Amino acid sequence: MYEIVRREVLAEDSDLFEIYAPEIAKKAKAGQFVIIRINETGERIPLTLADFDAKKGTITLVALRVGKTTHLLGTLKAGDEILDVVGPLGNPTEIDNYGRVICVGGGLGIATIITICKALKDAGNYVIGIIGARTKDLLIYEDKLRGICNELHISTDDGSYGHHGFVTDVLKKLLDEGDTIDIIWAIGPAIMMKFVCKTTESYKIKTIVSLNPIMVDGTGMCGACRVEVDGKTKFTCVHGPEFDGHKVNWDLLLSRQQMYLNSEKLSFNKFKEKIRG
Ligand SMILES: Cc1cc2nc3c(=O)[nH]c(=O)nc-3n(C[C@H](O)[C@H](O)[C@H](O)COP(=O)(O)OP(=O)(O)OC[C@H]3O[C@@H](n4cnc5c(N)ncnc54)[C@H](O)[C@@H]3O)c2cc1C
Ligand code: FES
The missing domain is CATH 3.40.50.80 (Nucleotide-binding domain of ferredoxin-NADP reductase (FNR) module)
Structure with missing residues (x-):
């Protein structure tokens, strides 16, 4: 279990969560992400590391409330726990002195x-x-x-x-x-x-x-996050998430992001009904 040590509402629909995850904070680098699962029946969603502090042992995530899982996340407060936080995932940003x-x-x-x-x-x-x-x-x-x-x-x-x-x-x-x-x-x-x-x-x-395609396992096994870069299939979770943007097939990415729109809407509507009681 991963404790939320700080939660802030940054803007309408955007929440910040500082989470105690010392093993991840120790290894984290700019550009990487984690996959979280809030509870046993929850779906896995990827979120980028907005900050990390190896000394405090915390990572910071910022989530926009768009559908069921991010709204459920938005109901959590400091002291609450998240079941799984897996990471750091993906390749770090290639930092150099470019000019x-x-x-x-x-x-x-x-x-x-x-x-x-x-x-x-x-x-x-x-x-x-x-x-x-x-x-x-x-x-x-x-x-x-x-x-x-x-x-x-x-x-x-x-x-x-x-x-x-x-x-x-x-x-x-x-x-x-x-x-x-x-x-x-x-x-x-x-x-x-x-x-x-x-x-x-x-x-x-x-x-x-x-790139931000739909992800499931985050380890290169399921193929959900496949994108086309320079005419070749890449798995964003292991080959990315960063790519040369001039080589990305944007139309394919945009259409694949919409693949589950109907089920997502259905699941969000059920969630809203449940919350309303
Ligand atoms: C590497 C990566 C980093 C990301 N970092 C952030 C971040 O820092 N902050 C943030 O707010 N969002 C981030 N996202 C997007 C975030 O994962 C989705 O907004 C979230 O999964 C939506 O889930 P939902 O149930 O609330 O919404 P849903 O209603 O289920 O989905 C809304 C839209 O979110 C996208 N989405 C849904 N499920 C997934 C999934 N499993 N993986 C990826 N996208 C999905 C789809 O385009 C979908 O149409 C990131 C995505 C990726 C791939
Ligand atoms: S999320 Fe499954 S292969 Fe990338």
Whole structure:
């Protein structure tokens, strides 16, 4: 059992959980994830490590409430326990001194890009952060990222804060200004990562994305997380989660993410009925 030592509501529908998991915290690196199962009858869901602290023995997860399991998770509070937390899984981000790097985080991707920004900064890079959300109230971790990045740019879809528009507009403007950018990371909804990659393709700047297909076992056995990269089948849990975004078959990823939409809706509706009593 894994105890939740801190729980915060970060924004509407986004919860932070700091969990006591010393063995995972000791080994964790930027870019990795865990798979959790809340209780014996629960499904397994992957969540990226938003932070880890080997001294305290804790890991931090940030989850957007989208369906049954993330809503069930959202009912837990400090002191409650999670049955299984497996990890760290996936390959860590390849951290190096690249020079000038841009890290783009969209929505919940903002939480997961923090460890990468921090590791890149510690390795001597000039880190430019671009974060975006639908509206100001959904924007998380601005202060934390201001403390890490050399520059931070913000966009909101509705113009309630920062640039009115998408992260891709801000990215394109920065690239057009002509400063050399050596490498880009983009983490967020698949559709956002797809359009970041479309934007950066013409500038020929390597763009790394963290893919989020449906996962089950997280160990390369079930094949649920297969994606197509450079025309080859890859299992995101063991070969990724990070890949060269210019080589990803985005349409396949987007369609595979929708495969169980009807069953997910059914299961969420049953859960809501149960909660209402
Ligand atoms: C490597 C990885 C890291 C992730 N990190 C985070 C994170 O840090 N924070 C966060 O909020 N979300 C993260 N996700 C997505 C998260 O796993 C899904 O939102 C969650 O599984 C949804 O479960 P649900 O029952 O609440 O919703 P459901 O209604 O079951 O599903 C809603 C949508 O979530 C996706 N999904 C459903 N089940 C899974 C599954 N087993 N594996 C992956 N995606 C699924 C599907 O696209 C689905 O349409 C990550 C996904 C991957 C693959
Ligand atoms: S989740 Fe089963 S192979 Fe990746």
